[in-house]
Amino acid sequence: MTAVAVEYGHTTVVPVHFDDLDALGVLHNARYAVFVERAMISWWAERGVSFAGGRPTSPDAFNVVREYAITFHVPVRGTGEIAVHFWVEKLGTTSADYRFRVTSPDGRILYAEGRRVNIHLDPATMRPSPWSEEGRRLGSELLRR
Template identity: 25%
Template sequence: MSEPARTALFRMPMALRWRDLDAFNHVNNSTFLTFLEEARIRWFESLQREWLNDTMMPLLAAVQLNYRAPIPYPADVEVSLFADRAGNTSVTIGHRIESPDGATLYADGHVVMVWIDPSTGRPIPLPDAVREMANAASAP
């Protein structure tokens, strides 16, 4: 059974670079994480509200990544992010890496981001911009 369609809170096209490849001439598995990181940072910046400063910063707490198919070179991909859950101090962000036409799923899964006070290393409430966007995107 396929998963129900979700509305992406952010989509980002990416062109592969030669340096992304491994000895088998496809994208190295660790590079998938770099693609996801870049998409998350671009999403946070697109909020045009504060999500990072001297008193708050996101910390990657968990990653779940299913490798579904190798990404060949040359190719373009699209990274999609989804709001899976917004908690008090964390947000679970679903992700998919696909071909631009959506015909090939290369990877999917989710990450958990926790906001902390960098001076103490302790969790703090999610920034309003992140919470509002995640709640709006996950609403039915």
């Protein structure tokens, strides 16, 4: 994955492979969520928030998706590269409200856009719990100002 400079949030260019396509030769709708997930996970992992050996490397890695919504505009046809631009619209006490756009690498074509809300959980109770100070600091780097 390759990063691209943006005014806010983060953009990663990802490859679309033949097995990502559906019977019509366009990017399968379920793959968009996978690409968004991978772009976000990569960003956080580069900052030490990930999983290693089945365990979180940081308390903030223990979170789940509460909401996911996507609107498709133009199909991605065939293999090549797409860009995933994501940012945090609102960082709550226990939640992060992300927005994302899937575009051509140059940003000229908007294929899809959407929203994803993650909730930080306490591993013992599986109930929402506050992000750590470091998690809030990192998350604020993705805020759209």
